[in-house]
Amino acid sequence: MLMDLTRTKSIFAGQITSRLEFSRKVMILVAMAVLPATGFVPAIGLGADESSFTTGSSDVIIQEINSQVRSTWKDNEVDPSPLADDSEWMRRVYLDIVGHIPPVDDVEKFMADKDKAKRTKLIDRLLDDPGYTRNWTTIWTNLCIGQQTPRRVSREGMQKIFREAFGKNRPWKDVVADLVSAEGHYEENGAVNFLLAQMQDQDDGVQMTAKTTRLFMGMQVQCTQCHDHPFNDWKQDQFWQYNSFFRQTAKVDHRRFDQKSGRMVDDFSEIVERNFAGPVYFEKRSGLMKVAYPVYFGTEVNPDGGTDRRKELARLMTTGERPMISVAYINRLWAHFFGYGFTNPIDDISTHIPVTHPALFDRLADEFVKSGYDCKQAMRWIANSEPYNLTSRGTKKNHLDNPAIGEAALFTHVYVKSLTAEQLYDSLIIATNAHKSGRSGWEQAEIQRRDWLQQFVRTFGTDDGEESSSFDGTIPQALMMMNGPLVRDAVNVKPGSQLHDLLTGKGNDVQKVQKLYLTALGRNPTKPELANAQKFFQGNQDTLAVYQDLFWALLNSNEFVFNH
Amino acid sequence: MxxxxxxxMSRRHFMGHLAASAATIPALNFISHVKANAAELKxxxxxxxxxxxxxxxxxxxxxxxxxxxxxxxxxxxxxxxxxxxxxxxxxxxxxxxxxxxxxxxxxxxxxxxxxxxxxxxxxxxxxxxxxxxxxxxxxxxxxxxxxxxxxxxxxxxxxxxxxxxxxxxxxxxxxxxxxxxRINNADPGDVGPDRMEQRLRMLGSVEDGFIRSDRGESGQAHKDVYLKAVNLMRSKQMEAFxxxxxxxxxxxxxxxxxxxxxxxxxxxxxxxxxxxxxxxxxxxxxxxxxxxxxxxxxxxxxxxxxxxxxxxxxxxxxxxxxxxxxxxxxxxxxxxxxxxxxxxxxxxxxxxxxxxxxxxxxxxxxxxxxxxxxxxxxxxxxxxxxxxxxxxxxxxxxxxxxxxxxxxxxxxxxxxxxxxxxxxxxxxxxxxxx
CATH class of the missing domain: 3.40.720 (Alkaline Phosphatase, subunit A)
Structure with missing residues (x-):
């Protein structure tokens, strides 16, 4: 029998709650009872194992995250970094939830806001922002079909599915079930595009099997296509058992006659069911042929022709106490916000990969199921947690917490992430309004916007569309930022652009430089930075050029292109 | 990072890098000799x-x-x-x-x-x-x-x-x-050398500020890529194109x-x-x-x-x-x-x-x-x-x-x-x- 992940109570070595930990939880509960719900208590003067940090939300799951992460700090004798100040945290939470930096007006308002619950309120506002739906539609469309649309796949169809999923906050298990079991026309039922994108080659469903298990279940079974897994219990049979669920799937590429050209051209594609019954055959390394039947973690499915195997698979994937789709989703989400997941890589959850916080990982996966697979709720837990509200600056007391060199992530500070092509592009537009620069019509500006976005995706795109915590920059990317048309229009000071508005607005030079920093980096300049800017103004007659060049420098900086 | x-990076690859950097610090009197032969070596x-x-x-x-x-x-x-x-x-x-x-x-x-x-x-x-x-x-x-x-x-x-x-x-x-x-975006257009110099000086100070902020290696890696891009824009080797x-x-x-x-x-x-x-x-x-x-x-x-x-x-x-x-x-x-x-x-x-x-x-x-x-x-x-x-x-x-x-x-x-x-x-x- 194969390892049955869905039925095991805890797949990871469970942590035993110590008496000390128990009493701390009680103390927290007591503290919460006496404080008003919006009580914002700064974490000053508290030891490593005690904190009453809150963003203003009092959800018990958030307390659970805080307490479990804290306990690993203590176990590993590291201290957390200080809390991020408002501007640092705000830029991060915007990028993570809505996919772009905050507009300068929002920055100014948030910094002036005295409300002690302003962080949790901002999280709620962003989760209801149209940008949330847009951002998560982009993320999941890229994950499912890639940044470049494969042949015979409808990007619009795929986006429509995710726009509805995230716009209506549909339960994640329903979304997964739809994608796995989809049939039909690629625009009428956009869910089919996930599988269509995995049907580029006639490969007996190998790619469908590999991608579905990896993306939605966090399991890398693909190497067992050819041999038993070298480090864990997965056998070659298991790959082909999963694979047998997909073998009733076929795609039809329709063509139509085009009057204009007098030729046949591509029309729509669709997924249809084909007759398939019984086992699939595969070859062992020894050359021996073997058979595999549809089996999901030990549950056998009737292999007759009457069974709709993908419907069965979708049902099995979304039932049970703690289905892998919950575990995988939580891990991906955690990594999205923190830069690293509970496992590294995030989509290889198995016994041979260590888990940083096993009990917490289990708990969050369970709570996600209990919440009815509420995607927004899961984000709320993470974004309101203490570790997410820390600065990304490391300290002497936590410099050992460095997952980039392969250490287990302790989340003593938030790890720096590279912006995706879309995040970078959308952030540049927010900061500069370059698309409106010298273009009066909305339509003209929109055409420019789409054209530039294509260039950005081409130049900054990655092979697998995955988010990356390591910086893997190229010369063409740097050249595009330095000399490319978007940044050129961003600093040309034509009407419509942000820089034009800023320079023709109120304020003296110091105030304008401050606003420039807030616009690009979401923070005020430091004193040395102001003094430095002053030097440039003194050394150069051409004040306008100094503003242009300073804005250029801020947009080109590492601080701009990282989420930190 | x-x-x-x-x-x-394999050990051998890493050692190769070490050897290459060691070769860049020969005794001083070798340098002119090396330079004289650079074209021939290439x-x-x-x-x-x-x-x-x-x-x-x-x-x-x-x-x-x-x-x-x-x-x-x-x-x-x-x-x-x-x-x-x-x-x-x-x-x-x-x-x-x-x-x-x-x-x-x-x-x-x-x-x-x-x-x-x-x-x-x-x-x-x-x-x-x-x-x-x-x-x-x-x-x-x-x-x-x-x-x-x-x-x-x-x-x-x-x-x-x-x-x-x-x-x-x-x-x-x-x-x-x-x-x-033609190389996309290699030409700074009407931004002359003086302006580019001013831009790069300003950029340098923002970049250095971020690098000093204890946020891991990414900041420096970004700066390194920009250095390469600027070197490329200014390189004599661009003549090869x-x-x-x-x-x-x-x-x-x-x-x-x-x-x-x-x-x-x-x-x-x-x-x-x-x-x-x-x-x-x-x-x-x-x-x-x-x-x-x-x-x-x-x-x-x-x-x-x-x-x-x-x-x-x-x-x-x-x-x-x-x-x-x-x-x-x-x-x-x-x-x-x-x-x-x-x-x-x-x-x-x-x-x-x-x-x-x-x-x-x-x-x-x-x-x-x-x-x-x-x-x-x-x-x-x-x-x-x-x-x-x-x-x-x-x-x-x-x-x-x-x-x-x-x-x-x-x-x-x-x-x-x-x-x-x-x-x-x-x-x-x-x-x-x-």
Missing amino acids: NLFTSSG KKQKACILMWMSGGPPSIDIWDLKPDSKNGGEFKPISTKGNLQISEHMPKTAAVMDNLSVIRAMSTREADHGRGRYYMHTSYIPNPTVVHPAFGSVVSYEVGSKRKDLEIPAFISIGGGGSSPGFLGMTHSPFLVDASG KIEQEKKEVVDAYSGAPAQGGMMGGGGQFGRSLLMARRLVESGVPFVEVDFGGWDLHANVFETLKNQRLPALDAGIAALTSDLKQRGMLNDVVLVWMGEFARTPRINQDVGRDHWANSWSVMIGGGGLKGGLAIGETDKDGLSVSSPKSYQPGDVWATVAHAMGIPLDTVHKSKNGRPMKLANGGTAIQELVG
Whole structure:
């Protein structure tokens, strides 16, 4: 029998709650009872194992995250970094939830806001922002079909599915079930595009099997296509058992006659069911042929022709106490916000990969199921947690917490992430309004916007569309930022652009430089930075050029292109 | 951050870097000597020029003719300066064929454009587990990163669509230029040197502030890429892209002008690209890929070959080979000619040839490899390899690696930690290297 992940109570070595930990939880509960719900208590003067940090939300799951992460700090004798100040945290939470930096007006308002619950309120506002739906539609469309649309796949169809999923906050298990079991026309039922994108080659469903298990279940079974897994219990049979669920799937590429050209051209594609019954055959390394039947973690499915195997698979994937789709989703989400997941890589959850916080990982996966697979709720837990509200600056007391060199992530500070092509592009537009620069019509500006976005995706795109915590920059990317048309229009000071508005607005030079920093980096300049800017103004007659060049420098900086 | 560890830098690779940096601090009196010899040394640097025939060229009409078969088509073979015959429409190449060899026993099984392109570039069959690097990226990683005085990228692709660096990381992705040598966004436009200087000074202080803020290695890695970009913009080596600096006779020789419509014709573009490749190799670039398309000849194959493709191909290969030889570089620069597959021996109803991977030819020469040979053979109708051994792209790239001094036992690590053998464990072709 194969390892049955869905039925095991805890797949990871469970942590035993110590008496000390128990009493701390009680103390927290007591503290919460006496404080008003919006009580914002700064974490000053508290030891490593005690904190009453809150963003203003009092959800018990958030307390659970805080307490479990804290306990690993203590176990590993590291201290957390200080809390991020408002501007640092705000830029991060915007990028993570809505996919772009905050507009300068929002920055100014948030910094002036005295409300002690302003962080949790901002999280709620962003989760209801149209940008949330847009951002998560982009993320999941890229994950499912890639940044470049494969042949015979409808990007619009795929986006429509995710726009509805995230716009209506549909339960994640329903979304997964739809994608796995989809049939039909690629625009009428956009869910089919996930599988269509995995049907580029006639490969007996190998790619469908590999991608579905990896993306939605966090399991890398693909190497067992050819041999038993070298480090864990997965056998070659298991790959082909999963694979047998997909073998009733076929795609039809329709063509139509085009009057204009007098030729046949591509029309729509669709997924249809084909007759398939019984086992699939595969070859062992020894050359021996073997058979595999549809089996999901030990549950056998009737292999007759009457069974709709993908419907069965979708049902099995979304039932049970703690289905892998919950575990995988939580891990991906955690990594999205923190830069690293509970496992590294995030989509290889198995016994041979260590888990940083096993009990917490289990708990969050369970709570996600209990919440009815509420995607927004899961984000709320993470974004309101203490570790997410820390600065990304490391300290002497936590410099050992460095997952980039392969250490287990302790989340003593938030790890720096590279912006995706879309995040970078959308952030540049927010900061500069370059698309409106010298273009009066909305339509003209929109055409420019789409054209530039294509260039950005081409130049900054990655092979697998995955988010990356390591910086893997190229010369063409740097050249595009330095000399490319978007940044050129961003600093040309034509009407419509942000820089034009800023320079023709109120304020003296110091105030304008401050606003420039807030616009690009979401923070005020430091004193040395102001003094430095002053030097440039003194050394150069051409004040306008100094503003242009300073804005250029801020947009080109590492601080701009990282989420930190 | 991961930049320096994720792609699994091997110990040997790391030691190679150490050796390279140690070599940059010799005793002072050596420096002038080293500089004086730099130009001479560069000439001796190993390199590879890949002529990529996208679409799949009919090697049966070019390198392995079958005049006595119904599959033979319209063309006749001619003798060459080497020990083999090639197409009558390749007369200039025939005259330098003593330097070039043809592997006539390729059998590569991938006959789809995308899959064939991937397989021939990487030596690996497409696989959902991992993205493999094109061999140009492997050369960039193994050879390019040790050439400290190289200010332009180590893998340059002229006129092509690009390929992936896979698990070796974006640093080793092909740097794309078109046949005119134009590089996207390399020109700062109306921003003069003084303004650029002011911008870079301002940028430097913002970057340094972030680097000092204890946020890991990413900030510095970003600064390093910008330094490379600025160095590139200002580098003298950028001159290598400017083929207009070459004499007209040279350009004409490469492009077969003026007979084929000169510089503007398709042939002109291939010739210009090859000329640029030579200039790049001369500047120390270890891998250049030149794309020459238009080979997907499902119809009208002989007319197209005779009037368009082959005259340009012939002029380009011949000019490049003699030019490299004249400059004393041919022993160090490997030339490889291939496409994603070749074309059916059978001629279809539209007088075309379709996709065919079962039995075809790749041309290889220079780099100290033996020239003038035909390696292996196909049967009388060209339908299968009839010699005892057939070859995979891994064998071609292993031969290139051998010629360039890259150890064949080199192993890279994929992102999920799997060991990946150089050229998929292919072996150098004995007749060529022996």
